[in-house]
Amino acid sequence: MLKRISDHPVLGPLSQEEIEFEFDGKSYQGIKGDSIASALLANGVRTLRFSNRDGEPRGIYCGIGHCFECRMTVNGVQSVRACITQACDGDVLESQGENRGERHDDF
Amino acid sequence: METFLNPRVKTAGSVMMISDVVVIGAGPAGLSAAVTAAEAGADVVVIDENPRAGGKLLGQLHEEPGTGWWIGAEISKKLAERAVNAGVRILTNRQVWNISQKWEVALDTGECVKADYAVVATGAAERPLPVPGWSLPGVMAIGAAQTLTNYYRVRPGDRIAIVGVDPLSLTVAHELSMAGADVVGIYLPGKSIFAGTQADPDTNLEYLAGMSDLAPNAFLRWGGKLAANKTLRKLALTFFPKSGLPLMGTRLNLRKSLVSIGGNERVEHVEVATIDSQGNPGKTRTVKVDCVCISGGLYPVQELTRDCGLVRIDQLGGTIPLYSPEMETTQDNLFVAGNVTGIEGAKIAMAQGNLAGTVIASRLGLLEGKEAIDRAAAAVRFARKSSAITFMPDIEEGRRIADDLWLERVRENSLAQKDESYA
Numbered sequence: 001m002l003k004r005i006s007d008h009p010v011l012g013p014l015s016q017e018e019i020e021f022e023f024d025g026k027s028y029q030g031i032k033g034d035s036i037a038s039a040l041l042a043n044g045v046r047t048l049r050f051s052n053r054d055g056e057p058r059g060i061y062c063g064i065g066h067c068f069e070c071r072m073t074v075n076g077v078q079s080v081r082a083c084i085t086q087a088c089d090g091d092v093l094e095s096q097g098e099n100r101g102e103r104h105d106d107f
Numbered sequence: 108m109e110t111f112l113n114p115r116v117k118t119a120g121s122v123m124m125i126s127d128v129v130v131i132g133a134g135p136a137g138l139s140a141a142v143t144a145a146e147a148g149a150d151v152v153v154i155d156e157n158p159r160a161g162g163k164l165l166g167q168l169h170e171e172p173g174t175g176w177w178i179g180a181e182i183s184k185k186l187a188e189r190a191v192n193a194g195v196r197i198l199t200n201r202q203v204w205n206i207s208q209k210w211e212v213a214l215d216t217g218e219c220v221k222a223d224y225a226v227v228a229t230g231a232a233e234r235p236l237p238v239p240g241w242s243l244p245g246v247m248a249i250g251a252a253q254t255l256t257n258y259y260r261v262r263p264g265d266r267i268a269i270v271g272v273d274p275l276s277l278t279v280a281h282e283l284s285m286a287g288a289d290v291v292g293i294y295l296p297g298k299s300i301f302a303g304t305q306a307d308p309d310t311n312l313e314y315l316a317g318m319s320d321l322a323p324n325a326f327l328r329w330g331g332k333l334a335a336n337k338t339l340r341k342l343a344l345t346f347f348p349k350s351g352l353p354l355m356g357t358r359l360n361l362r363k364s365l366v367s368i369g370g371n372e373r374v375e376h377v378e379v380a381t382i383d384s385q386g387n388p389g390k391t392r393t394v395k396v397d398c399v400c401i402s403g404g405l406y407p408v409q410e411l412t413r414d415c416g417l418v419r420i421d422q423l424g425g426t427i428p429l430y431s432p433e434m435e436t437t438q439d440n441l442f443v444a445g446n447v448t449g450i451e452g453a454k455i456a457m458a459q460g461n462l463a464g465t466v467i468a469s470r471l472g473l474l475e476g477k478e479a480i481d482r483a484a485a486a487v488r489f490a491r492k493s494s495a496i497t498f499m500p501d502i503e504e505g506r507r508i509a510d511d512l513w514l515e516r517v518r519e520n521s522l523a524q525k526d527e528s529y530a
Contacts, residue, residue, distance in 0.1 A: 003262040005286045010168065010176050014260055031260075035158070038259035046244035046373050057372050059244030063251025064163075065156055066232050069242075083251070085200075086158035 004031075004042045021091035036082035036093060037063070037070050048072055048082055050097035058097075072096055122218045126150040126196070128467055129212050129222035131203050131411060134162020135453040136445025136460035137228035138186040143464025143483075144224075145193035147473040152220050153190065153197045154212065160187040160197050162230055164453045166254035168282050171495045179453070180258055186457075206411050210441065224440045224467045228460060229408045231424070231446035236271060236296050236403035240368030249402035253279045256286045264398020268377050269293040269357075270365045271402030274496050279400065280357045290357035291394055294365040294379060296403075298386050364388060368399050405450045405498065412447065414438060418512055422505030423449030424498075429513055432484060434463040437516070442467065449505055450498045451491065458483070458490040 006014050017032035023040060030039030037060045040048065047057040048070045061069040063083045070082040073094040082093075128144050130137045133155035145151045159165065161183030171177050190197060202215040210225035233248045240246070245264060249271070252263040256279075266289045269276050280290045360379075366388065367378045376395050380388035406425035409417060415428040416437035427448050428436045435442050442463040445456035462483040468474045491502070499505060 003265075005256065005260040005262055007287075008260070009285055011178065011180075011257065011260070033159075034259060038255055038261045041255065041263065042259075042261045048244070051242075056242065057244050058242060059373075060247055060251055060255075062233060062248045063254055064232060064248075067235075084157050 003044065019087060019089040021087055021089065021093060023093040024095055030087045032089075034087045036072070036074065036080075036085050036087045036091070039087040040082070040093075047095070049095045052097060055097065124152055124196075124218065124220045126152045126220065126222045127471055128152070128224045128226065128464075129154070129210060129220045130226040130228060131155075131206070131212065132162060132228035132230055132445070132447075133157070133160035133187070133197055133199065134228060134230050134445060134456065135164045135183075135186070136230070136447075136456035136463075137162070137226060138183075138190055139457040139460030140226045140228060140442070140444050140464040140467075141195045141197075141460075142186065142190050142193060143461045144468050144471075144473075145190060145195045147464075147468035147471075149468055149471055149473060151190075151193075151195045152222065153195055154201050154203055154214065154220065155197070155199050156202045158199055159183075160190075160199065163250060163254070166250070166256070166258045167453060168257040168285075169278050169496070182453075203411060208438075224442065224470070226442045226444055226460070226463050226467070227411050227428075227436075227447055228443070228445045228456075229411060229447050230456075231405040231450055232408050233401075234403035234406055236401045238270060238296065238365060238368055238399075238401070240370070240374075241399075241401065243368060243370055243374050244372070245370070245374030245397055246368055246399045246401065249276050249279050249400045252398070252400045253282060256282055256288075260286075262286055262288050263400070264288060264374075264396065266291055266396045267398045267400060268365060268379075268394065268396045269400045269402065270296050271404070272359065272361065273402055273404060274498050275405070276400070276402035277359070278496065279402075283400075284357055288398075291396055292358045292360050292363070292379070294360050294363050295382065295386065297364045297366045297380070297388065365399075366391060373397070374399055405446065407447045407449060409447065412436065412443065415441065415443075416516070418509070420449070420505050420508050422499055422501040423509065427509065429516060430509065431513055432510070433466040433480065434459060435466070440470075449502070449509070451502060452494050452496050452498065454494060455487065455490045458487040462487055 015031050019030045019032055028043045046059045049058050049072055051058050058069050060083055061067045065081045065084040071079040072082050074080040075092055127149040128151045130141045130153040133153050141151045141153045164179040164183045167179030169177050203212055204215055205213040210222050212220045233250055255261045255263050267283055268291055269280055272293055280293055284290050363379050364382050365377050366380050369376050374397055376393050378391050379394055380391045382388050407427050409426055412428045417426050417428055419426045428443050430436055430443050434444055444459040444463045465479050465483040
């Protein structure tokens with residue numbers, strides 16, 4: 001995984017329990033306990049949805065569920081906040097907005 | 108409404124839960140209130156919208172003088188375990204949609220918690236600092252970067268620029284570089300109506316005073332002490348190196364501001380301007396980065412305290428509920444603890460939560476005498492005095508103003524009662 005911090009000078013070892021999920025039709029791995037946003041970022045995925053304003057890409061901003069920039073469709077339920085929702089094994093995730101599914105791996 | 112239901116909790120329908128105490132927010136303040144009340148024998152329910160208890164404590168990581176590393180994830184876990192062992196029911200993945208009198212807390216799942224006492228411990232949120240280009244993926248709030256790095260163990264970027272100089276951004280800069288990221292610099296925001304005095308180099312030097320115990324750099328320790336003297340501060344700014352100051356693995360720039368963020372569909376670079384000691388921009392330069400963290404400061408979250416008497420105290424970070432020396436609001440049996448009462452560190456939030464929990468346990472008849480309450484109140488003052496990081500430079504003054512406003516209210520109420528007895 002691209003951005004996972006496996007060696008840390010103060011914090012202990014990472015959990016080894018992996019999960020697998022799908023985002024816009026592509027399969028990814030995460031670690032048990034990840035939020036949806038952290039699991040995707042660990043895979044280098046920054047764009048989580050497309051704005052209605054010309055389909056501009058949007059990613060995680062506040063990280064505490066306030067700004068709703070990271071909302072996405074989780075197992076068919078729309079507008080779930082990726083930053084405060086735990087990623088689960090077998091999740092099917094979809095970006096929302098214009099150009100959905102075309103530019104998800106642009107990082 | 109259906110679309111906002113959290114998929115991690117099945118809709119429970121109209122389930123009514125009854126307890127002695129309902130706590131909203133499972134951060135350091137809420138968990139501490141719950142632990143104290145429950146260990147005294149109260150029946151306590153805690154609600155939080157995150158998947159795990161701990162709040163912003165989960166992502167904290169810094170070295171404290173004398174006591175070593177403060178690892179928020181471990182402290183959160185211990186606190187939550189202690190709560191569960193004392194019988195606290197921690198309900199995560201749930202949003203509070205409403206709180207109504209005496210006290211009924213309605214949740215997005217359809218559940219409702221009814222309790223004689225309520226503690227609102229909703230914490231703080233970050234003020235945004237709009238910079239041109241800030242909606243690009245890769246730009247995030249400094250607190251988001253902190254939790255991603257220290258709790259989820261994901262680097263928010265490899266080359267990171269930070270906007271906003273304050274104790275939180277300096278702490279997170281260090282955490283990011285410990286996690287292997289290259290923090291290219293900490294910059295002031297450009298002058299704008301949103302940035303206000305944050306774009307002013309002088310204000311930022313004042314902030315550094317709150318960091319003087321943590322900063323390993325001699326200049327900063329000295330800088331922290333001179334923050335109280337305006338003339339000396341001006342002198343220091345005039346001589347502040349244009350290339351910035353090496354600090355905890357990055358460069359602190361009080362003479363540079365970040366004017367815009369650019370990139371095709373994601374952050375690729377920032378424009379940085381050299382500024383004079385008043386914050387006016389001069390020459391600009393492009394710096395390659397893949398992530399920008401914005402630190403606009405924290406404000407207390409008041410969504411659930413709207414029926415309480417509220418007051419704006421800038422020294423505390425924004426609007427807060429009036430609160431008694433026992434942490435009770437103007438609504439009987441509705442308590443507050445933590446950053447909802449003003450921006451301070453987790454240790455102080457925990458002490459405030461413990462005080463609220465102690466008072467509630469005492470009112471429930473579970474604690475005798477006033478000693479426990481006095482001890483808990485003294486612990487809040489001690490935590491404030493011994494805190495390694497002070498987020499708001501004039502916090503003591505802010506607390507004094509809040510205390511005076513409460514006393515004023517008590518006096519007015521007793522006068523009003525006298526008037527009534529004469530009538």
